[in-house]
Amino acid sequence: MDIDVIGLFPEAVRGFCDCGIVGRASQLGIVTLRFWNLRDFAEDKRRTVDDRPYGGGPGMVLMAEPVARAIDEVRAQHEAPVLYLSPAGRVLDHAAVMEFAARPRLILLAGRYEGMDERVVRACADEEWSIGDYVLSGGEVAAAVVIDAVVRQLPGALGHEDSAREDSFVAGLLDHPHYTRPELWRQERVPEVLVSGDHERIRTWRLRESLGRTWLRRPDLLEGRELDAEQKRLLEEFKREYRG
Numbered sequence: 001m002d003i004d005v006i007g008l009f010p011e012a013v014r015g016f017c018d019c020g021i022v023g024r025a026s027q028l029g030i031v032t033l034r035f036w037n038l039r040d041f042a043e044d045k046r047r048t049v050d051d052r053p054y055g056g057g058p059g060m061v062l063m064a065e066p067v068a069r070a071i072d073e074v075r076a077q078h079e080a081p082v083l084y085l086s087p088a089g090r091v092l093d094h095a096a097v098m099e100f101a102a103r104p105r106l107i108l109l110a111g112r113y114e115g116m117d118e119r120v121v122r123a124c125a126d127e128e129w130s131i132g133d134y135v136l137s138g139g140e141v142a143a144a145v146v147i148d149a150v151v152r153q154l155p156g157a158l159g160h161e162d163s164a165r166e167d168s169f170v171a172g173l174l175d176h177p178h179y180t181r182p183e184l185w186r187q188e189r190v191p192e193v194l195v196s197g198d199h200e201r202i203r204t205w206r207l208r209e210s211l212g213r214t215w216l217r218r219p220d221l222l223e224g225r226e227l228d229a230e231q232k233r234l235l236e237e238f239k240r241e242y243r244g
């Protein structure tokens with residue numbers, strides 16, 4: 001997969017992408033990341049990319065032309081949809097991440113200041129995506145979030161393929177709790193079932209915890225969801241114990 005990032009501080013995204021799973025996926029050629037600095041597309045010697053907002057008010061606005069020139073340059077190399085990261089966009093979720101991961105190419109466009117001239121958004125952005133209902137200082141962090149979430153879904157990106165399959169949201173539920181050594185930590189033991197070696201008991205315990213945690217913390221994920229007989233039984237068991 002190819003991902004291009006355009007912004008004012010692309011090196012911040014590059015730094016993040018050199019580490020961990022994304023860094024490893026890059027080295028393995030699973031993802032090819034390219035970073036483009038908007039200042040390289042400015043029209044003057046001072047590399048100006050922003051100006052005051054028409055109508056007055058605080059802050060600056062990214063100018064349309066450097067943004068359009070950057071997008072044209074990237075698209076001249078390979079055609080791809082431009083995703084503008086913006087608080088006004090559709091909120092990212094697991095389904096969107098999976099859909100992005102199935103695309104061969106993406107161009108992520110990060111804004112700064114008050115955002116960018118609306119005309120270039122209309123002319124050049126194919127989609128607008130938000131990473132949540134809060135405002136960041138720049139779209140670079142949002143681009144890093146999209147890259148991280150997408151790359152871990154690409155075949156071969158995770159050392160252990162099951163890790164992504166068992167993550168929260170994949171099956172529409174939150175993940176179950178995890179424990180590691182030592183078995184006894186500050187007077188608390190790990191749940192007995194996890195050291196029993198009984199794989200079937202471990203599977204049902206994990207499923208029950210996953211259902212129970214989703215019911216407690218994200219009941220919206222269970223709304224309209226048809227549970228099978230085992231899931232219903234385990235969730236009822238969890239609720240009884242929780243209420244008791």
Ligand SMILES: C[S@@+](CC[C@H](N)C(=O)[O-])C[C@H]1O[C@@H](n2cnc3c(N)ncnc32)[C@H](O)[C@@H]1O
Pocket residue numbers: 084085086087088109110111112113114115116129130131132133134135136137138139140142
């Ligand atoms: C300070 S913000 C602009 C906020 C804008 N004036 C508003 O209130 O909607 C600057 C840039 O950060 C990025 N950004 C901020 N919050 C974001 C979010 N929740 N999701 C995605 N990008 C975001 C966008 O690229 C935006 O152009």
